Amino acid sequence: MFKNIITLFIILITLFVTACKKNLAEINRNPNAVEDPQPDYLLTAAEKTAADNYWGADNNFNSSLLLIQHWAKIQYTEPDRYIFSNSSFTSLWNTGYAQVITNLNTIIRFPDEKANKNYKAVATILRSWTFQLLTDAYGAIPYKESGKIKETLTPVYDSQKEVYFGLLDELKTAADALDPAAGSISGDVLFGGSLDGWKKFARALRLRIALRIADREPEKAREVISEVTASLSLLIAGNGEAARLVYDKPPLQNPMAAWFSTRDDYRVGKTIIDKLYALNDPRLAVFADKPADLSVTNYVGVPSGLTNSDANNLGFSKTSKPDSVFFRSDANPAMILSYPEVLFNLAEAAARGLYNGNAADLYKQAVTASLQQYQIADNTVISTYLNQPAVAYNPANYKKSIGEQKWIALYGQGLEAFAEWRRLDYPQLAPGASGVLDGKIPVRFIYPGTEQSLNGANYKAAVAAQGTDNLLTKLWFDVN
Template identity: 40%
Template sequence: MKNYRRYKTKIAAAITAALMIGCTGDFEEINTNPNDPVVVPTSYLLTQAQRNTLAQQSYFTTNLYAQLFAETQYTNTSRYETEQASFDGFYQGPLADLQEIIDLNTNESTKESAEVLSSGSNANQLAVARILKAYNFQILTDTWGDIPYKDALLGMENLSPAYTPQSEIYTDLVSELKAAAAQIDAGAGVEGDVIYGGDMDLWKKFANSLLLRVGIRMSEANPDLAKDAITSALAGGVFENNDESAVFNYLSASVNSNPIYSHFHVSNRTDYAISNVLVNFMKGVSDPRLPVYANPTENSVEAGTPEYVGELYGVTQAQAGATTNASISFLGDYWKESPATAIIIMSYSEVLFIQAEAAARGWASGDAEELYNAAIEASLNYYGITDEDVINDYIAQTGVQFDAGNYKKSIGEQKWISLYAVGHEPWSEWRRLGYPVLSPAPAAVEGRGIPLRLTYATREYTLNAENVNEAVKRQAASGTLHMSDAVWWDE
């Protein structure tokens, strides 16, 4: 994008200079198209980048892999049929826009322009762009492993980027988030910010909270760096209540409604429901979030005995089709019937779960059990469950109480529930912690296990063969990359 814009500007300048010979002095004013600006306010790019960041997240695919959702008709995804997937949308969408913000705020010819400075101080724009780049790149590498990173986003300067090993990406994510948080200054907050409305104090907390996520994700693969990241994040300041959670605020208009509402009401599809795996788990511990996460079946409501029944997970298309829509529970009205419902990017509850695990590992101060209980309460509160008796009764159950002897199980199960419909996170945390114990889809294609990654699209092998083959060689002992090959932090 940046190279195209610069090329366009140079050509336009050359043509203008040639035509101005013998022309009147007001030629430029007369021939400037106000609807085709060469430079736009960076606030426009930020809004678009944030919106596209959420649009690229595979809510349905990754929640299917985590067995939180199930398919009602076409069960291909929950049976792990397709291994390959393209990551082009991330690079061409949010990452390209964020890189353009960085370029415009560092280029000497643009960083002092009105179009740039009207959108916030240079330092604050750079910080926000770097934080969101780190967020996107973590999703990318957690999904595909080694990806174009160090050589990415260079436009025409490098059309065949090398793939950076995931371990190196994680090291750089730690550095980037630390630097971005430190870069935030007292200047004007960013404009075009749908997440925090330009509140730079909250952006700093978001950067540190993401640093927590990065740290805990590599807790087994690189414990020293993980501990350093977590210690730094906590010292810098992380989310302290639900109001500080990072969420994307949608609008009621269908073009800007949340993706779950849009799927059911704009696209008019009914192919996803809450899974029987999650419904049965939540019923087993009388989870008060179930009426929020799901609607009772239509048949049970008509009979006057509301009941929650999850769709069978990972079965054949014929088996899924044998159950009628009226006999299963779809996603709750909170998402499905509310176009303006915000989608969580990172929650206060997640931050508390990470702190609980860090305390259990001896990497941070605080009582692991108290932090774990606070994480559950924060999740319940977020969904409007505030009755102390209800909360205390839920936490006191044998199946919910914190088990210090197996903290991974306690945290893994409750974190899994709390991350319902939160992008890639429930799948990533299940891979890392191994809890709850999930069985592969009963009708899995070729007897495959639950996916541990996605593999590279054919397009990569066609356009960047040497680099993608080198990445595959590093990651696959068999010489061919499959869904069953764990990413670096999960090995």
């Protein structure tokens, strides 16, 4: 009798938990959401939300752009001094999971008659990029169980190695699945429905991730690089083929433009202005404006990590804002993956012996493509720049040559520049002047505080395996 009561109790508890999950899934349903969502609308929303999340304030110019010293703060300087909390980095996580990945998973799960396999492949590629941003920033993340609310409300965290390996496989499968015969896609504001564009983006992402793992898993990196370079015509092959969202029509408003229309918090960092001056770099005039005070004739950057009073004392009109082109919706796309980056990645793969190419020549092509990306097309100017000893490729220290020029080329792409700086260890940046981390620069984002309360057991397991959840814990890919 007692055993029967226990058995009945267990059954009732199981039914109760199952019902709770179902009810919670219903409670979390957005009452304003469309009951019969269409794949083209979901795709547009996911692309726009993902690009804005990448390009906007929280994950870019109020965090990662400050950490890698492209920009600095002229007021409200706490983020520039590394004063962050577990509520500082919620946007990348919450928007990435709750909006972008959720919309993309919906497309992927549609029946074939509602979304052809090209929609599903494109959704997988864009989702892979989102997961890549998440693991680059935080490390271990929910990946395999992510978005499966009907199966679990507390997804397990996968290690960064597992995530990168999973993404490499997903991207390959998705790129191979793209087939013009399967039907067209609509609502694509990144590539205008071009399946070739998505194939090239997927392969370029695989190349990027292969180099993320190269210091840890060189043979896996070699295998992937061999696959993506088997036909270079299937990689991004020009500035016009870059993965980017062009804010050229409503409601595609550039988040940088929106911010600067009402705020005046940021200036170009002294670190990058000094470097561009030292290299006689023609991109300086594209990256920065001269100060509003006409008595100041040079570009003036703001040092990283100043106190509010020290920053204010420099003078709003005596320091350089980012060039006004960055605030024009039609002229400043959210750059997701550029042609110069592809060339730098090929150059590094060759330098590491993972690709049979000429590293020095690919490096020159990468720098040239970056100059051309910013409308610097004069061959004499480009040649003069490349022939400087400080710019010339150094095979004895490829990480320095590629790292410094890639850092310049990734101007404005805070999250990607932050990842590459940690991986290549160049340029060698000095910590913020009044930073609070004992002379160190953050090397990761902190998990959102809600993870501790809503997914506590899995959060604790991830932290135990990865290291303390603070700004200075190096991630798996960050070897040196």
